[in-house]
Structures are given as structure tokens and as C-alpha cells.
Amino acid sequence: MTSSFVSSFPAACWVILDLDLNHFPFPALSDTSPEITLSARKLTRRFGNRHIIHDVSLTLRRGEVLGLLGHNGAGKSTTMQMLTGCLLPDSGNIEICGIDLLRQPILAKKHLGYLPETPPLYRELRVDDYLAFAARLRGIENGKVAAALAQAKQRCGLEAVGGKIIATLSKGYQQRVGIAQAIVHDPEVVVLDEPTVGLDPAQIRDIRALIRELGDRSSVILSTHLLGEVESLCDRVEIMQKGRLIYGDTTAALASHGGEPGRLEENFIRITEGETAATIGGNDK
Amino acid sequence: MIRLIAMRELRSLFTLPSTWIIFAALQFVFAWFFLARLEAFLEVQPQLAQLANPPGVTVTVAAPMFNTIALLLMMLTPMYTMRLIAEERRNQTLPLLLSAPLSELHIVLGKFLGMLAFLVALSAGVPLMLYSLALGTSLDHGLMLSNILGLLLLTASFTALGLYVSALTAQPVIAAIGALAALVGLWLADIGASAPDSPWHAISPLGRFQNFNAGLLDSSDALFFVLFTGVFLLLTIRRLHNNRIYG
Numbered sequence: 001m002t003s004s005f006v007s008s009f010p011a012a013c014w015v016i017l018d019l020d021l022n023h024f025p026f027p028a029l030s031d032t033s034p035e036i037t038l039s040a041r042k043l044t045r046r047f048g049n050r051h052i053i054h055d056v057s058l059t060l061r062r063g064e065v066l067g068l069l070g071h072n073g074a075g076k077s078t079t080m081q082m083l084t085g086c087l088l089p090d091s092g093n094i095e096i097c098g099i100d101l102l103r104q105p106i107l108a109k110k111h112l113g114y115l116p117e118t119p120p121l122y123r124e125l126r127v128d129d130y131l132a133f134a135a136r137l138r139g140i141e142n143g144k145v146a147a148a149l150a151q152a153k154q155r156c157g158l159e160a161v162g163g164k165i166i167a168t169l170s171k172g173y174q175q176r177v178g179i180a181q182a183i184v185h186d187p188e189v190v191v192l193d194e195p196t197v198g199l200d201p202a203q204i205r206d207i208r209a210l211i212r213e214l215g216d217r218s219s220v221i222l223s224t225h226l227l228g229e230v231e232s233l234c235d236r237v238e239i240m241q242k243g244r245l246i247y248g249d250t251t252a253a254l255a256s257h258g259g260e261p262g263r264l265e266e267n268f269i270r271i272t273e274g275e276t277a278a279t280i281g282g283n284d285k
Numbered sequence: 286m287i288r289l290i291a292m293r294e295l296r297s298l299f300t301l302p303s304t305w306i307i308f309a310a311l312q313f314v315f316a317w318f319f320l321a322r323l324e325a326f327l328e329v330q331p332q333l334a335q336l337a338n339p340p341g342v343t344v345t346v347a348a349p350m351f352n353t354i355a356l357l358l359m360m361l362t363p364m365y366t367m368r369l370i371a372e373e374r375r376n377q378t379l380p381l382l383l384s385a386p387l388s389e390l391h392i393v394l395g396k397f398l399g400m401l402a403f404l405v406a407l408s409a410g411v412p413l414m415l416y417s418l419a420l421g422t423s424l425d426h427g428l429m430l431s432n433i434l435g436l437l438l439l440t441a442s443f444t445a446l447g448l449y450v451s452a453l454t455a456q457p458v459i460a461a462i463g464a465l466a467a468l469v470g471l472w473l474a475d476i477g478a479s480a481p482d483s484p485w486h487a488i489s490p491l492g493r494f495q496n497f498n499a500g501l502l503d504s505s506d507a508l509f510f511v512l513f514t515g516v517f518l519l520l521t522i523r524r525l526h527n528n529r530i531y532g
Contacts, residue, residue: 047532081532084384088529109386120381122293124300136289137385181381 034062036098037111037188037219043082043092045243052078053089053243058221060189065215067234067251068223071272075243076223077117080193083221084114097188110139113187113218117194119178123167127158127177130166131184138185152184156210172203179207183214190214192222196229208233227268230254239271247271286387290395291402294369298403311361312410318353319414322346343425347415351432352498354411355439355491359472362404362440363464366447367457369396370525374455379528389525393518397448404440428500435497438510442490443468445517452524 038060045053053075060066068076081087083094085105094101099108122130131152135145153159156176161169166177175195182190195211196204211233214220224230230237230251237254239247247254254267298304326345333339373379382392412433418424446467451460468490475489486492490513493506 078532081380084380086380086383086529087532106386106388109384112384114380114384116377116380118377120378121376122297122378123376124297129296133289133293134381137286137381137387139386 034064036060037062037096038083038221039095040079040083041093043079043089043094045078045082045087045089051243053082056092056240056243056245058083058238058245060219060221062188062219063216064236065211065220065222065234067230067237068221068240069225069227069230069237069268070223070240071225074240076225076240077193078243079240080114080116080191080221080223084112084191085109086114086116110185111188113138113182113185113190115178115182115190115192115195117197119174120181121166121174121177124165126163126165127153127169128162130177131180134181135184138187140185148184148186151186152180155183155213156180157206172199172206175199175203175207176210179210183218186218188218190218190220192220194223194225196224196226239268241272286391287395287398290382290387290392291399294396294399295403298365308407311357311407314357315354315408315411316414319346319350319411322350323418341425342418342422343415343428346418347424347429348432348498348500350411350415351436352494354408355436355494355498358404358408358436358440358443359468359491360465361407362443363447363450363461363468365403366400366444366451366464367461368451369400369448370452370521371454371457371460375457383529389522392525393448393521397444397518397521400444400448401441404444405437408436408440425500431497431500431502434502435494435506438497438507438514439490439494442510442513442517445514445521449517449521449524452521 036059038058040056040058043053043056044051056075056079058066058079068079070076078087082089083101085101085108088102094108096108097111099111101108122133125133128149131149132145135148135152136142140148153162156179158173158176158180161173166174169177179192179195182192192211196207199207208229211220211222215233215235222229222233234251237247237249237251238245239254254271323346326342329345333345370379373382412429415429416424447460447464450464450467451457453463454460471485471489472491474485475492478485487509490510493509496503496506
């Protein structure tokens with residue numbers, strides 16, 4: 001009797017505390033930040049003897065656009081492949097909307113949209129057929145495919161080319177089809193790997209507007225090596241260098257890093273070239 | 286999901302004009318074989334009629350026809366299976382499937398069943414042509430069904446092997462040459478082995494088909510085809526999973 005009282009006492013206190021917190025009149029004590037949609041902890045990855053990714057941890061909240069910035073070969077694409085389940089990490093774990101991607105991949109991937117560096121397009125299909133296939137693949141029921149398709153096409157500006165064969169479209173439109181397949185099921189997390197590479201300035205402007213709009217509804221993580229893209233799109237930036245995250249803060253903080261506001265490019269170069277040795281040296285210790 | 290991927294394979298195949306041209310050309314070739322066989326049968330029919338227990342039209346026309354189709358399928362299947370996974374790798378479309386909420390089993394079975402359905406449609410004209418003989422004579426339905434079942438199992442085993450070789454490379458042409466080399470190699474080893482108990486007879490799909498072709502339904506032959514197909518499908522699933530491990 002005594003022992004059961006002792007064991008249930010902490011739980012009873014917790015319930016009382018919990019009730020108190022719920023009814024507490026000041027919002028400062030309740031968590032008002034948006035929910036975490038993607039969380040990756042301590043990801044590592046080797047290819048043979050080469051260590052490509054070291055201890056990468058990332059968190060993404062609903063309505064946030066996170067830029068993964070880094071030089072070519074920094075490990076951005078490998079990280080994105082791991083975040084989308086295309087590549088298994090050697091260690092670490094990934095959660096998408098609270099579901100473990102490595103243990104329950106099918107459930108977790110339902111909340112995920114992914115545009116790889118090269119859009120995964122079946123070029124012989126018509127845009128409508130391809131997007132319908134992508135929608136069904138992500139688990140949208142047959143009856144709802146038409147509505148999902150119409151919405152994705154409207155958001156990506158593809159209404160006029162629905163009946164065209166993908167191979168006949170320009171590179172800009174193919175990129176839009178690539179983004180449309182990633183968002184056709186309205187996922188919570190959208191992963192975009194260099195979405196504007198190889199596009200002309202007008203196409204880049206359109207795609208950026210689309211990504212900004214996506215950021216209002218979902219969480220977006222995009223990799224790029226273009227600083228302008230980060231500045232115009234991202235709420236937060238993580239800088240990657242040689243497989244490590246060496247800097248993470250808001251875009252505005254990066255621009256004013258070191259007390260020199262509005263100098264994103266200089267600060268990025270200073271961080272990746274000047275501070276890398278110190279950061280890596282510090283980690284190795 | 287399996288059906289969805291199978292339908293996508295079929296849709297991709299039938300959007301290509303070359304598929305329709307080859308489809309039509311093959312029906313012409315099948316019809317040519319059939320008519321040539323039928324003509325040969327009609328020429329020797331008076332002599333056959335003098336025998337005490339003459340062979341019927343099913344044995345003299347249908348069985349050799351199925352044997353020829355089996356040989357043709359051995360060469361045709363790698364040409365179609367080569368692109369199943371190798372082309373997805375080359376065009377970098379595999380991430381679409383790997384990042385979608387489905388397992389490797391769905392992907393492999395979808396691709397396998399889609400291709401099998403296509404090859405069955407491709408060779409469906411043959412039994413239809415042979416059954417047209419039923420309008421003028423009576424057929425040995427047991428022998429016909431045994432041949433159809435054998436051809437189906439044989440096609441499934443060819444498709445599974447082709448799918449596996451396609452999963453090993455990013456070059457469809459290499460996948461076609463690899464699968465063709467494996468299938469022709471097994472066939473040549475089978476017909477080249479003179480000893481009746483040689484293991485080459487046991488592991489050759491075309492060798493195993495001979496019993497079906499003669500109207501003999503042996504459960505060990507059927508089990509061989511099921512195991513052969515299953516092993517190569519499992520190997521393909523493993524190869525796709527390795528894609529996530531080794532990149």
C-alpha cells in the first residue's frame with residue numbers, strides 16, 4: 001500500500017503540475033513555437049573509407065524555409081538523400097513529423113516531398129499522367145487525384161502544359177514538373193536539392209516565388225550554393241563544409257555576422273574559409 | 286502500389302511507337318511460323334493417316350510452335366527487361382520511387398508483373414492462332430494447357446533474371462547483353478551436356494520447359510520455375526536495398 005503510494009506520487013505531482021501549466025494565464029510558460037516537422041540527429045555517412053558526413057543535426061519547424069548552404073561537394077546532396085530515405089545513414093536518426101524514418105519508412109515518407117538535383121521525370125509520359133502517377137505513389141486515393149493534380153499544377157503554373165509530353169518541355173518547365181511531383185500530396189516537409197540550378201533569371205524568379213509560397217504552408221529545406229537564393233528565400237541558414245555543419249543561424253544574423261550588417265557574401269566566405277579550420281579543429285578535440 | 290507501378294511500366298512501354306511496331310512485327314512472325322507449320326502438317330497428313338496411331342495436329346503443329354516461341358522469348362525478354370531498373374538509374378528517376386512511401390518489394394513486384402503482363406500480351410496471339418484450329422479439328426486440350434502453363438512459367442523466369450541483371454547496372458544495353466548471355470549460356474550448357482543426369486539439364490529453364498512441351502506436368506519442373514523466379518526477385522530486392530546502403 002505504502003509502496004504503491006510512493007510509486008504513484010511523482011505521477012500525481014506531474015498531473016497536478018500539468019493541469020496548472022495548462023490553466024496558467026501567462027503565455028510565456030506555454031510553448032508557442034511551431035511544431036518540429038523534421039529532426040535529424042548526429043547523422044554520419046561514409047563511402048568506403050571516406051567520411052562524407054560528420055555528426056550532422058538539423059531541425060525544421062512548420063512554416064520555415066531552411067537553406068543548406070555550401071560549396072560544391074560539401075555534402076549537401078548526400079544529406080538530403082539521407083533525409084528523404086534514399087540513402088541510409090551509418091549512424092544517427094531522422095524523424096519526420098515525429099515518425100522515425102529508419103524504423104517506419106513507409107509511414108514517414110507519406111509526409112515528405114523530394115526534388116533531387118536532377119528532376120526524376122519519366123520523359124516519355126504526359127505531364128498529367130506523370131503527376132497522377134506521383135500522386136498515387138504518395139498514397140492519394142483515386143477519387144482525390146484530379147483535385148490534387150489541379151492544385152499542384154496551379155501552384156506550379158503548369159495548367160497550360162498538362163497534356164504535353166515531358167520530354168518536349170523546356171528545362172524551366174521540367175523543373176516545375178519536378179517541384180509539382182514533390183508537392184502534389186501537400187506534404188509537411190519539402191526537400192529541394194538545388195531547385196534553380198541551370199535556369200534563366202525569369203525562371204529562377206518564378207521558382208523562388210513558388211518556394212516562398214510553399215514555405216507558408218509546409219516546411220521547406222533547400223540546398224544551394226547561391227547566396228542570393230538564401231537571402232531571398234530562407235528564414236534560417238545552415239552552412240555546410242566538408243560534411244560538417246559549421247554555422248547555423250537566421251539569414252539576417254548571417255548577413256550581420258561579425259558586426260558587419262548586409263554583407264552576406266563576405267560573411268559566408270569568411271565563415272567557410274576563415275573559420276572552418278578553427279571549427280573542425282575544435283570538433284576533433 | 287504494385288499494380289500502380291506495373292501500370293506505369295505498361296504505360297511507358299505503350300507510349301513508345303517502337304513497341305507497337307515490334308508488337309505488330311512479332312505477330313506477323315508468329316503467324317508466319319504457324320502457317321508454315323500448318324502447311325508442313327497438311328503435306329504429310331496423307332502419310333500420317335496410314336499409321337496405326339497417327340500424331341494429331343496439336344503434337345505436330347502446336348508443340349513445335351510453342352518450342353519456337355520459347356526460344357524467341359529467350360532472346361526477346363532481355364531486350365525488354367533491360368530498361369526496367371537500369372534506365373531508372375541512368376535517367377536518375379530512381380529517387381522518385383525510393384523517396385515514396387513504398388518498399389523495395391512493391392517496386393520489384395510492380396516492375397516484374399508489369400513486364401510479365403506485357404510479354405504475356407505479346408505472346409497471347411500464339412495460343413489464339415492455335416485454338417483457331419479447333420474450328421476444323423479437335424485439339425488435345427491437355428497438351429495445349431500444359432504448353433501454355435510452361436510458357437507462362439518460362440516467361441516469368443526469364444523476366445525475373447532480366448530484372449535482376451537490369452538492377453546491377455546503369456546501362457540498359459549492358460543489362461540486355463548480360464541477361465542474354467546468362468539465358469543463352471544456360472540453354473547452350475543444357476543442350477551441350479550429353480550425360481542425361483547432368484546438372485546443366487536441371488538448372489536450365491528451357492531444358493525444364495521440355496516436359497511441359499511434351500505434355501508432361503511434373504511438379505518438380507513447376508517448383509523449379511517458381512524457385513528460379515523467386516530467387517532472382519529476392520536478389521533484385523536485395524540489390525535495390527543495397528542502393529540505399531552503398532549509394
